[in-house]
Amino acid sequence: METFDVAVVGLGALGSAAAYYLSRKNARVVAFEQFELGHVRGASHDTSRIIRTSYGSEPYVRLAQSAYRDWAAFEQDSGEHLVTLTGGLVFIPKAGPYSAGDFATSLGAAQVPYELLSPEQVAQRWPQFRLGEDVETVYTADSGIVHASRSVAAFQMHARMHGASLRDRTPVQRLTPTEGGVIVHTPAGDVLAGKVVLAADAWTNTLLEPLGARIPLITMQEQVTYFRPADPGQFDRERFPVWIWEDEECFYGFPTYGEPTVKAARDLSNNVMSPAERTFAPSAALLEELSSFMRRTVPGSGEVLRTLTCQYAITPDRNFVISPLERHPDVLVALGAGHAFKFAPAIGRVLAELALDGSTSDDISAFVAPEAVGAA
Secondary structure: OEEEEEEEEOOOHHHHHHHHHHHHOOOOEEEEOOOOOOOOOOOOOOOEEEEOOOOOOHHHHHHHHHHHHHHHHHHHHHOOOOEEEOOEEEEEEOOOOOOHHHHHHHHHHOOOOOEEEOHHHHHHHOOOOOOOOOEEEEEEOOOEEEEHHHHHHHHHHHHHHOOOEEEOOOOOOEEEEEOOEEEEEOOOOOEEEEEEEEOOHHHHHHHHHHHOOOOOOEEEEEEEEEEEOOOHHHHOOOOOOEEEEOOOOEEEEOOOOOOOOEEEEEEOOOOEOOHHHOOOOOOHHHHHHHHHHHHHHOHHHOEEEEEEEEEEEEOHHHOOEEEEOOOOOOEEEEEOOOOOHHHHHHHHHHHHHHHHHOOOOOOOHHHOOOOOOOOO
């Protein structure tokens, strides 16, 4: 049986970043992906993701600050330009469930510069938006875009360059903790690893449940839509920021990026379905809901060009899980709850530190869920 220091299960953003950082630390690493590398069945494909420190929770702001440093270091190591700063707006209706004050508190505690803007100030600086008088806005200059598929491919390539063995089209069938580590069972043969990083997202519980553990996950099909503005220049990233609408129903969007289109989506659409039930067909109702929002809020965004789907695996309260199992501490679980791409290098580095050093320099106490990963 082949032996490795660490086996990674799942090669989306988090698993690929973990494989990279583990290999950087000179570990013997094997990583498994059940589909082809770069597949579209999960949540790490397409081009753009928002990167930001603007969270209403200090632990996320702190982890985002680490992620920015890790992105910069990875860009230097890989020679890739992956992060583009555009500035970012978070729109918060006063009657909604979110508070601009929470953002101000968390950003201030972490010493991240920000501005609180009125609708009039937003209109003066970004006339592309139409806001009501009841909307507060948080602006952070450090927000921007990270290239999704290129980042995942870069993590994978540089993991291989540092000696990791990446095995695509190789599903992991089960995990068997033993005294010497964890046996990873696959159709191509078994391997023994000292530690396992489980970054399988919507497929996580398939491997956890035989171990007497389960994380309550809701899986759903999400979708993003590209709009074709009549005047793409108005939405160039030099003139138009990334943005998020925080309310009972949340939306987000991007400036033009690589093509003369504007990308937008609803976050957490509750289009619930398991991976096996995925249709890959966009919901007409969700598309109309988004289009109506865009006509009201970003009226120059234009007509719908195309819609793509992805998959969310949501934890309770949408908190991350970055944690070893209670009963099987050699198995480390990584779940991003549908908003972790921006954190990928920080989470990957933390997982490598936990697996190889037994501790991490980052405070991840907010991302441990012992009641969720304990004995069944």
